[in-house]
Amino acid sequence: MILGYQRAVVMTALVFSAPFVFAKPVGAETYKDIIEKAHNLSLQNDRQQALNILSAAVKKETRLPAINELKRVAKELSQTFLSDKSQQLYESALSLRRTDVNQALERAAEARRLEPENSLIVLEQARLLVGKGDCRGAQESLQKQLSLLAFDEDLRLAQAQAAVCLEKWTDYQKAKEIDGHKKATSEFWLILEVEHQLSQKDFAKAQDLLAQIQRGAEKYPEQLYWQQIVEQKTKKPHFVTAQKYVMSCRNISVTLYRQYMVDPMLCRRVSEVEVELKGYHGAAE
Numbered sequence: 630m631i632l633g634y635q636r637a638v639v640m641t642a643l644v645f646s647a648p649f650v651f652a653k654p655v656g657a658e659t660y661k662d663i664i665e666k667a668h669n670l671s672l673q674n675d676r677q678q679a680l681n682i683l684s685a686a687v688k689k690e691t692r693l694p695a696i697n698e699l700k701r702v703a704k705e706l707s708q709t710f711l712s713d714k715s716q717q718l719y720e721s722a723l724s725l726r727r728t729d730v731n732q733a734l735e736r737a738a739e740a741r742r743l744e745p746e747n748s749l750i751v752l753e754q755a756r757l758l759v760g761k762g763d764c765r766g767a768q769e770s771l772q773k774q775l776s777l778l779a780f781d782e783d784l785r786l787a788q789a790q791a792a793v794c795l796e797k798w799t800d801y802q803k804a805k806e807i808d809g810h811k812k813a814t815s816e817f818w819l820i821l822e823v824e825h826q827l828s829q830k831d832f833a834k835a836q837d838l839l840a841q842i843q844r845g846a847e848k849y850p851e852q853l854y855w856q857q858i859v860e861q862k863t864k865k866p867h868f869v870t871a872q873k874y875v876m877s878c879r880n881i882s883v884t885l886y887r888q889y890m891v892d893p894m895l896c897r898r899v900s901e902v903e904v905e906l907k908g909y910h911g912a913a914e
Contacts, residue, residue: 663682666682667679667683680707684778686699687700703778707746707778708747708749716740718737719747721736726753726760726890737753745773751770751774751784752784755787755791756891771788780807789801801821801825817892836859846889854898857871874902
């Protein structure tokens with residue numbers, strides 16, 4: 630009952646939450662009209678058509694305030710859960726991600742069958758696929774949603790993560806060609822660029838990027854993983870950093886895990902690093 634009420638509030642807010650300052654020319658459809666039409670389509674469970682008309686309007690619109698409003702509404706519509714069951718399946722997938730990727734994928738897939746154009750579900754499914762190593766599958770799972778919401782930074786970030794996983798650097802560069810990255814996602818873009826610079830063997834640049842991440846996201850475990858990789862590549866002692874990575878992942882709180890789970894590889898390499906550490910300690914003995 631509460632979830633249903635929250636959805637109703639969100640859907641109402643999509644139409645009435647922001648002022649519309651441009652008058653409607655006689656015989657012309659304003660972006661306010663388009664937003665209202667999208668709202669009505671979504672209420673009729675035709676989210677795909679709602680997103681189609683909003684996306685088309687974004688491409689045609691020339692006024693920045695109108696463009697921003699159309700994008701905001703499109704994103705909110707794409708992330709609104711239309712049923713309790715799909716939301717519960719999505720939350721279950723999030724909860725299972727850390728301990729059982731396969732079960733999490735099953736829940737995400739079931740949720741997507743119920744709501745195929747829900748961006749939150751699409752994103753989680755793509756991240757789980759990358760985490761499992763099915764990076765091509767992640768790319769494919771994002772294609773339809775990106776055709777509807779090419780301007781959505783979260784989708785573009787997931788696209789970039791899949792491209793980096795596949796070492797498709799041209800695709801990665803295309804994915805990150807958006808107008809400025811949100812502060813909330815900056816460390817995730819930076820960590821991808823670290824991988825890119827490592828592929829170019831520019832270890833100095835990779836180190837600079839890692840220092841930048843550490844200043845803004847000191848508790849983000851993956852910056853430790855890549856720090857120890859840079860140390861290995863530059864023939865520096867890396868075992869202390871590797872141990873810090875393992876410990877930060879072993880002791881990570883639920884809150885902190887949720888904060889950084891935008892990264893599909895979050896703490897996925899712990900076993901790999903632990904094996905290396907055991908080999909090092911064995912050799913030392």
